[in-house]
Amino acid sequence: DIVLTQSPLSLPVTPGESASISCRSSQSLLHSNGYNSLDWYLQKPGQSPQLLIFLGSHRAPGVSDRFSVSRSGTDFTLKISRVEAEDVGVYYCMQVLETPFTFGQGTRLEIK
Amino acid sequence: DVQLVQSGADVKKPGESLTISCKTSGYSFTTMWITWVRQTPAKGLEWVGRIDPADSHTDYGPSFQGHVTFSADTSITTAYLHWPSLEASDTALYYCAITSRQSDTLMLWGQGALVTVSS
Numbered sequence: 001d002i003v004l005t006q007s008p009l010s011l012p013v014t015p016g017e018s019a020s021i022s023c024r025s026s027q028s029l030l031h032s033n034g035y036n037s038l039d040w041y042l043q044k045p046g047q048s049p050q051l052l053i054f055l056g057s058h059r060a061p062g063v064s065d066r067f068s069v070s071r072s073g074t075d076f077t078l079k080i081s082r083v084e085a086e087d088v089g090v091y092y093c094m095q096v097l098e099t100p101f102t103f104g105q106g107t108r109l110e111i112k
Numbered sequence: 113d114v115q116l117v118q119s120g121a122d123v124k125k126p127g128e129s130l131t132i133s134c135k136t137s138g139y140s141f142t143t144m145w146i147t148w149v150r151q152t153p154a155k156g157l158e159w160v161g162r163i164d165p166a167d168s169h170t171d172y173g174p175s176f177q178g179h180v181t182f183s184a185d186t187s188i189t190t191a192y193l194h195w196p197s198l199e200a201s202d203t204a205l206y207y208c209a210i211t212s213r214q215s216d217t218l219m220l221w222g223q224g225a226l227v228t229v230s231s
Contacts, residue, residue: 001174039217048207048221049157055215092157096216100173103157 002026002095006104013083014112021107023093025074029056030097036071037097040078043106044089052091053078085111114138116208116222123228124198131194132225134208141189142166145211147218148182148193152204162211163191198229 003026013019029036036056041049051060056076057069066081080087088111093104119133134146148160161172163182170182179199184191191208206225209218 035215037216039215041218048224049218050221051217051219054212054217060219094157094218099159099171100161101159101216103159106156 001100002029002098002102004093004095004102004104006091006093006107009105009107011107011109012112013080013109015084016082019080019083019087019109021078021080021091021109023076023078023104025076025095028074029076029095036076037095038076039094039096040067040069041092041094042087042089043092044086047089049092080109083109083111114210114220116210116220118206118208118222118225121226121228123230125231126198126200126229128198128229129194129196130198130227131192132206132227134191134193134222136189136191136210139210141184141186144213144219145216146182146184146191147209147211148180149207149209149218149221150204151207151224160193160206165189165191198227200229200231202227203229 005024007022029038031037038056040053042052043049052063068079070077090106090108092106115137117135124130142165145162147162150158150160159173160176163170165184181194207221209221
């Protein structure tokens with residue numbers, strides 16, 4: 001199975017500052033279609049996960065452009081610019097290159 | 113609007129059977145997969161598997177193969193997750209999610225169904 005390792009697991013951030021979450025894959029996630037098969041989700045407190053990013057770097061409809069993804073090899077970094085209170089929750093990466101699809105452990109973002 | 117409404121919380125004993133449901137609306141049911149995801153404090157999010165409502169093709173995660181079954185009723189646009197014999201370790205929150213055929217992305221998740229298995 002493909003293993004995704006997220007870091008840090010906990011991330012306290014001051015409002016207005018930037019935050020970065022890493023998701024490292026045990027193997028390449030490059031699909032034959034040219035896209036990386038990695039998605040990002042945010043689970044806000046008491047809610048179901050919601051889609052943020054799909055196909056490696058594409059923002060889902062309605063997602064703020066404060067969210068972006070960069071990649072270096074098998075390391076993906078989700079960057080959140082100008083963090084706001086509504087960004088609080090647990091961020092998960094998920095690979096959909098091959099079954100069984102797998103998730104990272106999650107990174108809990110909190111406001112300082 | 114696209115909606116997924118899951119059945120309510122259930123409390124069962126080990127060895128009992130259980131089926132939970134995921135009622136969908138607002139889109140063409142057979143155009144997207146339905147994925148099931150388990151969430152526990154210990155293991156986080158786990159991919160249980162998925163079903164294609166168009167032909168009932170299923171894929172199961174290795175940890176769930178042979179322990180659960182998926183089904184879908186196109187007449188009422190509802191997907192199901194069934195356990196013939198529950199174990200205490202099945203205690204978890206279970207989500208359904210509509211899934212893109214093109215990217216396998218979980219586009220929208222249901223509200224979750226809490227399953228508790230205890231003697």
